[in-house]
Amino acid sequence: MPLRFDPVLARGPVMMILEREENLSLLEGLHGAYNVQLESFEGPLDLLLHLIRKNELDVRDIPIATITRQYLDYIQLMKELNLEIAGDFLLMASTLLHIKSRMLLPQQDDEVHDEDEGDPRAELIRRLMEYQQYKEAGMLIGARALLGREVFKRPDTGETNCEVPGHDDPVELDLFSLVDAFKDLLARIPVESFHEVAPAETFSIADSINEILALLQERDMVSFDVLISEEQTRERVIVSFLAILELCRLKLIRIFQHGDTGHIWFVPAVADSTADDSSEADEFDTNCTSNLE
Amino acid sequence: MPISLKAIIESLLFTADAPMSLDRLCDMLEDHGRDEIRSALRELAEMYASREGGIHITEVAGGWQFRTRADLQQYVQRHVKSRPVRFSQSALETLAIIAYRQPVTRSEIEYLRGVDSGGVLKSLLEKKLVRILGKKDIPGRPIIYGTSRDFLEVFGLKDLKGLPTLKEITALDDVPLFEQQDELPLDGSSNSVEKQDQLEL
Numbered sequence: 001m002p003l004r005f006d007p008v009l010a011r012g013p014v015m016m017i018l019e020r021e022e023n024l025s026l027l028e029g030l031h032g033a034y035n036v037q038l039e040s041f042e043g044p045l046d047l048l049l050h051l052i053r054k055n056e057l058d059v060r061d062i063p064i065a066t067i068t069r070q071y072l073d074y075i076q077l078m079k080e081l082n083l084e085i086a087g088d089f090l091l092m093a094s095t096l097l098h099i100k101s102r103m104l105l106p107q108q109d110d111e112v113h114d115e116d117e118g119d120p121r122a123e124l125i126r127r128l129m130e131y132q133q134y135k136e137a138g139m140l141i142g143a144r145a146l147l148g149r150e151v152f153k154r155p156d157t158g159e160t161n162c163e164v165p166g167h168d169d170p171v172e173l174d175l176f177s178l179v180d181a182f183k184d185l186l187a188r189i190p191v192e193s194f195h196e197v198a199p200a201e202t203f204s205i206a207d208s209i210n211e212i213l214a215l216l217q218e219r220d221m222v223s224f225d226v227l228i229s230e231e232q233t234r235e236r237v238i239v240s241f242l243a244i245l246e247l248c249r250l251k252l253i254r255i256f257q258h259g260d261t262g263h264i265w266f267v268p269a270v271a272d273s274t275a276d277d278s279s280e281a282d283e284f285d286t287n288c289t290s291n292l293e
Numbered sequence: 294m295p296i297s298l299k300a301i302i303e304s305l306l307f308t309a310d311a312p313m314s315l316d317r318l319c320d321m322l323e324d325h326g327r328d329e330i331r332s333a334l335r336e337l338a339e340m341y342a343s344r345e346g347g348i349h350i351t352e353v354a355g356g357w358q359f360r361t362r363a364d365l366q367q368y369v370q371r372h373v374k375s376r377p378v379r380f381s382q383s384a385l386e387t388l389a390i391i392a393y394r395q396p397v398t399r400s401e402i403e404y405l406r407g408v409d410s411g412g413v414l415k416s417l418l419e420k421k422l423v424r425i426l427g428k429k430d431i432p433g434r435p436i437i438y439g440t441s442r443d444f445l446e447v448f449g450l451k452d453l454k455g456l457p458t459l460k461e462i463t464a465l466d467d468v469p470l471f472e473q474q475d476e477l478p479l480d481g482s483s484n485s486v487e488k489q490d491q492l493e494l
Binding site: 092127131145147149151 | 307310351358362363366375377383387390392404407447
């Protein structure tokens with residue numbers, strides 16, 4: 001059965017009803033290629049309105065046979081394109097067929113009808129007109145100047161803590177500053193021109209963590225530079241960095257950067273820290289898997 | 294510097310989080326009469342309207358609020374941090390049904406739309422555009438819905454009476470909106486598709 005090419009759908013993805021003979025390959029190509037989610041029609045009533053408009057019919061006097069046939073063609077096409085058909089569409093299909101069959105029955109003029117039916121299409125027509133009203137109402141209100149789209153109000157002020165830290169005071173560090181400092185440090189260490197396959201000693205993150213904690217027990221504050229002496233290999237530097245991140249994540253240490261010199265220090269975190277204190281530890285949500293065993 | 298009533302109202306509106314109603318202003322400004330406050334508000338609104346500035350005092354959701362002018366949308370949109378508000382056709386249809394027919398139950402909405410509306414309802418409830426009014430006193434005690442204050446705010450309505458009357462909408466039916474557009478060229482290139490969406494009220 002030939003279907004007509006119909007590019008008219010003002011909004012959303014276009015639904016094409018293809019000339020079957022000419023575009024068979026296209027249809028076949030669509031088969032099984034992917035499942036398309038059709039959102040052009042909001043439901044069976046929307047589809048019916050579209051068909052009515054397309055055929056330039058009067059919704060008050062729809063030719064039920066024609067509409068039913070086109071509607072069923074549509075459902076068939078949706079099936080062939082592997083589109084999901086909501087149950088509502090199928091329910092409407094059976095409603096249309098039911099109406100059509102009632103129209104075919106001979107009219108009984110002189111007897112009293114069991115149900116005061118009148119036109120079997122009446123309820124559907126009423127529903128279509130009512131739906132159309134609300135659909136258009138929806139478009140009208142959607143076309144207004146909406147708050148947050150065309151028109152804006154003053155944003156919520158909220159409480160802002162504007163504490164400008166003194167330049168000399170240590171500043172609690174954010175992740176990027178730490179990474180920058182680390183990068184600088186790493187740059188200082190010469191890149192090895194040869195690669196040692198069997199390292200003399202493996203230095204795990206766990207080892208590094210223990211080392212750092214031991215240092216923190218001796219002194220109140222430990223500088224990042226202290227960890228990295230000139231004999232360190234890149235491997236050690238990296239492992240130490242990861243250890244620091246892990247300790248921060250575990251909320252065992254807190255990291256500061258001196259405003260002027262840029263030196264990075266860490267201190268043991270206080271056990272009963274408030275939410276604010278551990279907030280920068282929360283920022284270090286790294287993906288480092290702990291090698292602690 | 295002398296303090297005028299207009300200046301006071303202006304500062305209150307500026308710092309308010311939501312549209313301020315006349316009642317609220319009267320409560321806050323006990324020394325002034327209602328009529329006095331009302332005319333000061335009007336004068337203030339006119340002053341803003343006539344200065345060709347970027348903000349107006351708009352009457353919305355039963356109160357008054359500072360808002361940017363709609364035609365400056367492209368500038369303000371870029372600068373505002375949140376994503377622009379968007380509504381799907383199903384959301385708009387459902388909102389229209391609820392707005393015009395409240396109080397209304399879910400099955401009534403679904404009958405009118407011809408489709409399942411649970412998802413849309415949930416989304417509109419979450420956005421606080423729709424609220425639960427209670428339960429209908431019929432078997433099953435289904436929930437009844439209505440629009441919220443936020444709905445009025447977002448859609449720039451003073452009150453529900455500000456909605457276009459359904460009769461006006463039926464009149465549009467004589468010239469169906471879709472037929473106003475030209476035939477689309479087959480290669481899909483067209484500007485008229487976008488224009489279609491920009492309905493002038």
